[in-house]
Amino acid sequence: MDALTAAAWTVLSTVEDPELGLDIVSLGLVYTIEREEKRVRVVYTLTSMGCPIGPMIERDIVDAVGGLDGIETVETELVFDPPWSPQRMSDDAKFLLKAYG
Numbered sequence: 496m497d498a499l500t501a502a503a504w505t506v507l508s509t510v511e512d513p514e515l516g517l518d519i520v521s522l523g524l525v526y527t528i529e530r531e532e533k534r535v536r537v538v539y540t541l542t543s544m545g546c547p548i549g550p551m552i553e554r555d556i557v558d559a560v561g562g563l564d565g566i567e568t569v570e571t572e573l574v575f576d577p578p579w580s581p582q583r584m585s586d587d588a589k590f591l592l593k594a595y596g
Contacts, residue, residue, distance in 0.1 A: 499565055500530045506559040514548060517591065523583025533567040535560050540579045
């Protein structure tokens with residue numbers, strides 16, 4: 496993984512799902528980040544198809560990754576295959592949600 500792709504993962508860990516109060520990387524919502532030159536493509540999902548905050552998360556992804564030096568274009572792709580499940584979450588996220596759930 497090159498430095499700019501790693502930086503994209505890092506900034507995406509600042510994008511929060513406001514309903515769950517955790518970042519989208521820890522929740523396992525980001526599936527892949529692909530970079531080609533100055534273009535980054537983020538493939539992600541939501542916890543459910545009817546998630547009302549989908550547009551806000553997409554905007555936050557574009558804003559976060561687009562703010563990196565060297566990135567000119569951010570493309571997002573929302574997918575539901577494979578579907579998200581709690582098993583995709585980091586151990587820390589599972590612990591936090593269990594502790595507050």
